[in-house]
Amino acid sequence: MSFLQRLFRTRTKHADITICGLDDAGKTTILRFLETGEFVDTTPTMGVNRETLHLPNLQVNVFDLAGQEDFRNMWHNINEKSDGIVFVIDRSNVMRFDEAKEVFEQTIHAQLDQDLIILILLNKSDEPNVIEKSLFIEEFNLLDLPFKWAVFETSAKTGDGIFNSFKWFVDEFIG
């Protein structure tokens, strides 16, 4: 790395990211896992949970939104300002895929920022009978998505995939 590059790299960047997804998908559980490194019991979110991650050269403000239907119309206020979106899906709940897809599309289409980065988490991977990743990508038409995205399989219960997915995400911001 050249001296000049290193000089510019030392400046701390800021990124705002929001965690969206249906209620009961495990958004808050994932946020708590990032904080504590273990599974923590949660209650349905009524407002917004906010956490800040201080990484070398990057400060990430994480907003965990409430997924219940009544709260969803408030998402765009926070999403508008965010640089990245984490969309969490309960991959064990086949019954709600259509609803999740609809909400996902609404969320994505409301975004104007071309540089938006999207992290999709197929959560609750520890459960039996979960949707396959490849099938999911197809079902959600992710290949047509005009943004940078990635899908990870996670479990906020065992912690699988949590670090790797968020590492990919923050590395995208550090560039």
Add this chain to the structure above:
Amino acid sequence: MMMVDLSLIEPASFFIIVSSVINMAFSLALVITLLVNFFRKKTVGTFMLLSSYFLFSLTSAFSIAYRISLIYNEGVMTDTIYQMGSLTPMIILPAFAFLYFFGCRHILKDNEIVKTYLFAIIMVIYGLITAVIAYDNIYTNSLFSEPTYITNDVFTISYTWPILVAQIVISIFVTSRIGIRALRLARKSDQPIRKRGLQTIGIGVFLYLLAGLLSAFDSSISNLPALMITVSAFRALAYATAYVTMYLGWVMPAWYRKMIRKKSWFEMQYQQLQKR
């Protein structure tokens, strides 16, 4: 006009002045940061704390002015100087009242009845002291003229014993209660920032009490310059550290919070990865 024997107060006075200047510099710094905070937050609590420390730094200012003008006047006690010396006890009690009410908002859990009674007691004592000082200022002019008692600071001793005792009791009562309660709350709290903030407040308040007691002590030994100078030095040190600690505890500047904040799991994992 009455004369004060300068040879008695001069050598020690210099050190007390220096120590008071240090004290005032640190307290003013705290007042200014609280003022900045107040303009940002505009909370009643910050205002009370601000008022309290403003009055405390005012007492140091009076103490310095009193000593300097006395030396400048070659020991001649004028009415103005005399009144300057008698102002300190008038300021300290309201300062502690503000501190107490601030404590009630955030740390103490006194109910309305206790608060009202305590406030009434403080006001009665304040009224009595005011009456004594006013009477003295008008008729006798003798309370504050004893050179051995000329030390004005937060716990100044330059007046008769009842006034002094009332002051010491109230200050110990208010500060130690806030201190103890803050430390106790800190032990119960499991939120790292709040915990450390309360601990810092507790330590700062006790350091402040210690500094105040040292002031009371150094005036009673003003005939022993060497000891007095040592005590003055310790007092200056105690005030300085107390003000810095209280600043950290009450204001909790961003860098201090950042220092306390426990790193999250993700942050630690991420850092470990980078090190490798």
